[in-house]
Amino acid sequence: MDHIDFKILKILQTKARIPNVEVAREIGMAPSAVLERIKKLEAQGVIDGYEVRLNPDQFEGSLIAFLHVTLTRNARIKETAMALADMASIQEVHYIAGEDGLMLKVRVADTSALETLLTTRINPMPSVARTKSSIVLSTFKETAKIPLPETYHTTP
Amino acid sequence: MDHIDFKILKILQTKARIPNVEVAREIGMAPSAVLERIKKLEAQGVIDGYEVRLNPDQFEGSLIAFLHVTLTRNARIKETAMALADMASIQEVHYIAGEDGLMLKVRVADTSALETLLTTRINPMPSVARTKSSIVLSTFKETAKIPLPETYHTTP
DNA sequence: AATGAAACTCGCGCGGC
């Protein structure tokens, strides 16, 4: 992976659906060479897939909340985390250092949908001791972009 | 926006870079009709763009942390949030209800990079009273997918 | 709004450098 690969990834990170030839034009290479690199990045698992970015406030998912889930002393962490991961309105499940807890990011229609999620699905779980909700009033930035370095020095 | 649009969005949400004809095949319509709908969704702002999903542990961004930033009594919230949003390693900036605080999601190389970010950039800000870091040990789920309803009833 | 056909553009494999 060299600095040309990073150029390609930077382009794809903002507009992933543009044709291959346009990527090639932007970095000044032949389309076939660019295609070769992209295929390689996909095979290596550097590129995990392509997603459409939807505008959240056009859907029933305008309320974001972060939930701090405290687990019981003898909780089965992995099972609990995976059960939570199966729920569509839970976008993120992270295990947090030092607090025996999970951090969840959820996206629901409104506070009543959040209440339903908490009381009927999360709180009843045996491994869940308690939850603390932080409700988002406004979002200033929300991206999954991974910052890529300007220059990349090859490590052989 | 009808149920056909939702079908299209569901397909694009998992694999955005597939050819148009394949989308058309999957929902049983002519390619030109699908294209027309996609263009319309883009124009309406329902589709915000297309992104590549990169594998984080192949980059210098394998450490995720959630930072709870407590603001000072007379803080300029918007200015502070926007200044934080400008930093590449900060992926999310949310204003949280009830605690005069911001919730940040950051993605950095390691704990020392996090330390640098905190001590040189975040903590010195005049509106920042204190920060509390929650470091992620493992991630079970991390997606930006917005759950779409199976059936959609047109609201005229 | 969906369709089918036509014109155009791109994806992608191959041979050569």
Place this chain on the structure above:
DNA sequence: GCCGCGCGAGTTTCATT
């Protein structure tokens, strides 16, 4: 590893219903 060429496949426009 990059380029150029070529054919099959996909994209896009447009007249038609």
